[in-house]
Amino acid sequence: xxxxxxxxxxxxxxxxxxxxxxxxxxxxxxxxxxxxxxxxxxxxxxxxxxxxxxxxxxxxxxxxxxxxxxxxxxxxxxxxxxxxxxxxxxxxxxxxxxxxxxxxxxxxxxxxxxxxxxxxxxxxxxxxxxxxxxxxxxxxxxxxxxxxxxxxxxxxxxxxxxxxxxxxxxxxxxxxxxxxxxxxxxxxxxxxxxxxxxxxxxxxxxxxxxxxxxxxxxxxxxxxxxxxxxxxxxxxxxxxxxxxxxxxxxxxxxxxxxxxxxxxxxxxxxxxxxxxxxxxxxxxxxx
Amino acid sequence: xxxxxxxxxxxxxxxxxxxxxxxxxxxxxxxxxxxxxxxxxxxxxxxxxxxxxxxxxxxxxxxxxxxxxxxxxxxxxxxxxxxxxxxxxxxxxxxxxxxxxxxxxxxxxxxxxxxxxxxxxxxxxxxxxxxxxxxxxxxxxxxxxxxxxxxxxxxxxxxxxxxxxxxxxxxxxxxxxxxxxxxxxxxxxxxxxxxxxxxxxxxxxxxxxxxxxxxxxxxxxxx
Numbered sequence: 001x002x003x004x005x006x007x008x009x010x011x012x013x014x015x016x017x018x019x020x021x022x023x024x025x026x027x028x029x030x031x032x033x034x035x036x037x038x039x040x041x042x043x044x045x046x047x048x049x050x051x052x053x054x055x056x057x058x059x060x061x062x063x064x065x066x067x068x069x070x071x072x073x074x075x076x077x078x079x080x081x082x083x084x085x086x087x088x089x090x091x092x093x094x095x096x097x098x099x100x101x102x103x104x105x106x107x108x109x110x111x112x113x114x115x116x117x118x119x120x121x122x123x124x125x126x127x128x129x130x131x132x133x134x135x136x137x138x139x140x141x142x143x144x145x146x147x148x149x150x151x152x153x154x155x156x157x158x159x160x161x162x163x164x165x166x167x168x169x170x171x172x173x174x175x176x177x178x179x180x181x182x183x184x185x186x187x188x189x190x191x192x193x194x195x196x197x198x199x200x201x202x203x204x205x206x207x208x209x210x211x212x213x214x215x216x217x218x219x220x221x222x223x224x225x226x227x228x229x230x231x232x233x234x235x236x237x238x239x240x241x242x243x244x245x246x247x248x249x250x251x252x253x254x255x256x257x258x259x260x261x262x263x264x265x266x267x268x269x270x271x272x273x274x275x276x277x278x279x280x281x282x283x284x285x286x287x
Numbered sequence: 288x289x290x291x292x293x294x295x296x297x298x299x300x301x302x303x304x305x306x307x308x309x310x311x312x313x314x315x316x317x318x319x320x321x322x323x324x325x326x327x328x329x330x331x332x333x334x335x336x337x338x339x340x341x342x343x344x345x346x347x348x349x350x351x352x353x354x355x356x357x358x359x360x361x362x363x364x365x366x367x368x369x370x371x372x373x374x375x376x377x378x379x380x381x382x383x384x385x386x387x388x389x390x391x392x393x394x395x396x397x398x399x400x401x402x403x404x405x406x407x408x409x410x411x412x413x414x415x416x417x418x419x420x421x422x423x424x425x426x427x428x429x430x431x432x433x434x435x436x437x438x439x440x441x442x443x444x445x446x447x448x449x450x451x452x453x454x455x456x457x458x459x460x461x462x463x464x465x466x467x468x469x470x471x472x473x474x475x476x477x478x479x480x481x482x483x484x485x486x487x488x489x490x491x492x493x494x495x496x497x498x499x500x501x502x503x504x505x506x507x508x509x510x
Contacts, residue, residue: 025293032290034484040293047297066304067344106303109346109366114306116296116416121306124297146297153296153416162296163307163415165337165392171415179296216341218304269392271340 002027007155007196007250014192021182021192022144025151044143047113051125054105054112055098065107067217069285074101091130092234096227099126103223116153116162119218120176122226124149127180127233131187141187148186149179152199152250159251160258164211165270167261169225174206174257177229177236178250184237194240200253201236201246208260210268212275215285221276290434291418299417301360307393308338308345311413313365315395316354318421318433319409321507325401329378330355336392338413339383348381351395355379360417391422427478429469433507435482440495441503444470444477451498452479459488476502486510 002024004010013024029040057063059078064071077097080086086093099122106112106121115124128145131137137145153162156175161167178199185195206229214220240246248256267274276282301310320327332351334342342348346365352372353365364371372379384396393413400406410423421431424439431437442448449468456463461483470477492504 029293033292043294044297047294047300050300066346109302109304109309109363111300111361111363112303113298113300114310114417115298117306118301118303118309119305121303147293150293150296154291154293157291157296157416157418161415163393163413165307166415213341213344215344217344218308219344270337272344273340 001031003032004028006159010151010155011192011196020144020148020186021151021195022148022186025147026144029147041143044146045139048139048142048146050111050113051102051115052129054102054110055122055125055129056101058101058104059097063104063108063110065104065217065219066109067107067215067219069214069217069219070107070223071104073223074098074104091134092231094133095126095130095230095234098129099123099226099230100223102126103219103226107217107219107223115149115179116157116175117164117172119164119222120172120226120229122223123173123176123229123233124180124183126226126230127184128187131184135187137187145183145187148195149183152179152182155250156254160254161261167258168264168269169209169211170203170206170257171261172211173225173229174203174209177206177233178202180230180233181236181240184233185240188237188241190241196250197246198236198240200248200250201239202232203253203257204248205232205236207257208264210264210275211270212268212277213270213272214277214282216272216277217285295416295418299360301417302363302365305345306417307413307415308341308347309350310360310417311393311415311419312338312347312395313350313354313358313360314417314419314433315411315413315421316351316397317357317359318419318507319397319399319411320355320357322409322424322439322505323399323401323407324505325403325405327355327377327399328402329400331380331382331398333382333384333396335384335387335390335394338393338395339385342381351397352379355397355399424478427469427471427476429478429480430467431480433509435464435484436487436509437480437482437507438487438491438495439505439507440479440481440501442477442479443500443502444474445500448498448500449479451501452481452495455491455494456481458494459491461485461487461491
């Protein structure tokens with residue numbers, strides 16, 4: 001039975017078997033979920049298909065949100081980029097367009113894959129699909145990357161929280177970006193330790209971010225923060241891949257994020273009573 | 288602690304906009320309706336904490352109503368659940384309780400009434416990322432996630448009931464994954480929740496009811 005309770009145990013499993021994080025996570029799913037490798041990978045491929053559809057559709061066909069605060073942002077980014085005017089470059093430019101697209105679909109009550117939550121669902125597909133286009137990764141590699149992302153998200157779910165109402169936006173967008181960063185490192189050929197360093201870096205850089213949706217809607221600033229999550233993930237992956245080591249390991253950063261989250265006041269944990277939601281412009285949508 | 292699957296993280300596949308406030312709400316109501324015998328006629332949802340503050344913008348109301356009609360989290364009919372409930376003649380209403388704050392931030396009480404007028408109430412919590420748990424059934428504190436096939440037994444707190452339950456299950460070759468007992472107070476109403484990896488035989492209900500101290504048996508199968 002392959003299982004692990006924290007990042008330290010995950011790293012030990014990786015080094016024992018000379019395995020990637022994605023391989024350990026796949027084996028864990030087969031062992032504990034009592035499914036075959038084929039079933040597990042097939043189900044992940046389905047998730048990837050839904051993700052791709054949600055990331056691409058709004059680039060051509062903008063959708064208006066139920067709450068009316070967002071709609072059309074992904075199309076604008078795509079147009080800007082296709083005219084050669086992106087200042088972000090290919091990977092980040094595409095990544096943020098995809099991430100904002102997924103949030104458009106989500107806010108219009110379309111079908112998405114929570115990763116780990118719906119409000120943060122744009123980050124993992126955003127960065128990973130942008131990397132696939134740039135570096136031509138196979139679908140199998142993409143499925144593996146999602147298992148890797150899942151390993152980091154699982155640790156956050158098990159040992160901390162991924163609910164904005166409990167830990168703020170750092171627990172949603174922060175964890176999603178940590179998942180994306182780790183998966184990106186593995187895709188680009190990094191070692192397991194580098195993946196977890198990248199994930200820890202994201203949690204550090206997004207520490208304390210509050211959950212303050214305007215009007216209580218998963219729209220604004222959520223959509224902007226999904227773009228920011230992609231950027232944070234990309235930065236953290238770059239640091240790790242260049243060989244920069246982190247002082248604070250992932251397990252400690254995760255606990256730090258959780259402790260900070262519990263100290264975020266009620267008004268700033270998805271209640272729409274503080275932060276952006278309480279600004280004069282934001283509060284035009286107060287209840 | 289129950290197993291967290293990779294698909295609890297990369298998932299659920301769901302109708303937006305919120306995994307806790309839309310998909311989680313749908314999942315709680317979906318589980319609740321499985322516990323009700325007969326056909327649902329009336330339902331009342333009481334929302335607490337963040338649920339109470341933000342349910343409209345998250346489609347929590349449509350998701351709860353969709354779930355109570357048996358819709359899964361990725362069913363696009365959730366968008367139209369008010370209309371569909373109207374067509375099915377289900378009476379529904381939503382209340383908010385912002386006075387009680389010592390509950391999980393995403394809590395809902397669901398009171399269901401079936402065609403015979405039998406009432407049942409369930410309290411659920413949405414834990415984030417679509418994960419949920421039921422923490423109260425008809426005023427009794429329980430803990431139940433719906434991740435396994437389960438049988439929920441309402442009984443009188445008397446000696447020998449648990450032995451009867453395990454015997455009935457072992458006669459049918461059911462392997463028990465988890466078994467927990469909850470009671471209102473000594474000698475009063477008690478609940479037993481038994482969870483199993485395998486689907487439970489539908490006719491186990493009759494066998495369990497042979498014990499006079501067992502009042503009601505609910506089978507909550509995973510699929």
